[in-house]
Amino acid sequence: MARFLIGTIPAVGFDAVVSPYLYLQGTVPAFEYPRSDLPLQVHFVGSFLSTPPADFISPSWWSDLQGDKPVVLVTQGTVATETDDLIVPTLQALADENVLVVATTGGQPTESIKLAQYPANARIESFIPYSHLLPHVDVMVTNGGYNGVQMALVNGVPLVVAGQTEDKPEVCARVEWSGVGINLQN
Incomplete structure (x- = not known):
C-alpha cells in the first residue's frame, strides 16, 4: 500500500x-x-451551507413551485454534465405524470438538452441556487455530487442517485446505505 x-x-x-x-x-x-x-x-460538522446569492432573480415560472403538484428536481451536476445521462431520461419518464419537473444543467446551456420538444410539465434552467430551490422540492434526481446531496439532506429532500464518475459512486453508496434515497447504479 x-x-x-x-x-x-x-x-x-x-x-x-x-x-x-x-x-x-x-x-x-x-x-x-x-x-x-x-x-x-x-x-x-454538518453540511457546509452556502449563503444564498442576494442577486438571484427567479425565473418567470417560479410561482409554479407553489402549486399542488409534487416538484421533482433533476440535475446532472457541474462536472459530469452530459444531459443524456439523467436529465433527458427523467424528463421523458415523467412527461405524462402529474408532477412539476425542474431540470438544471449545471451551468451548461439549456440547449444541451436534446429533445425535439420539452414536456409541458418541465421547467429548464442552466442554474438555480439550491438554497432557493430545494425548499420547494419533493424529490431530487442527481448524479450524486457531494454538495448537492448534502444540500438536499439539509432540506429533507429524498434522493434518487446515479453517479458513475469522480467520487459519485461512493456518495451514491452512502445515500443507499444511510436510507436517504435510492441508488440506481446497483
Whole structure:
C-alpha cells in the first residue's frame, strides 16, 4: 500500500488525505459508514451551507413551485454534465405524470438538452441556487455530487442517485446505505 507523509506523520489510505491536526467533514455521522479506524481528528460538522446569492432573480415560472403538484428536481451536476445521462431520461419518464419537473444543467446551456420538444410539465434552467430551490422540492434526481446531496439532506429532500464518475459512486453508496434515497447504479 502506498504511504504518504503529512507533516511528520506517515499516513496510509484515508489518513493520507486527512490533516493530522484537524479535519472538518461536511456531513453528519449518520452519512458515514461505521468504522473503527476513523482518525480522531475527524469531526463531523454538518453540511457546509452556502449563503444564498442576494442577486438571484427567479425565473418567470417560479410561482409554479407553489402549486399542488409534487416538484421533482433533476440535475446532472457541474462536472459530469452530459444531459443524456439523467436529465433527458427523467424528463421523458415523467412527461405524462402529474408532477412539476425542474431540470438544471449545471451551468451548461439549456440547449444541451436534446429533445425535439420539452414536456409541458418541465421547467429548464442552466442554474438555480439550491438554497432557493430545494425548499420547494419533493424529490431530487442527481448524479450524486457531494454538495448537492448534502444540500438536499439539509432540506429533507429524498434522493434518487446515479453517479458513475469522480467520487459519485461512493456518495451514491452512502445515500443507499444511510436510507436517504435510492441508488440506481446497483
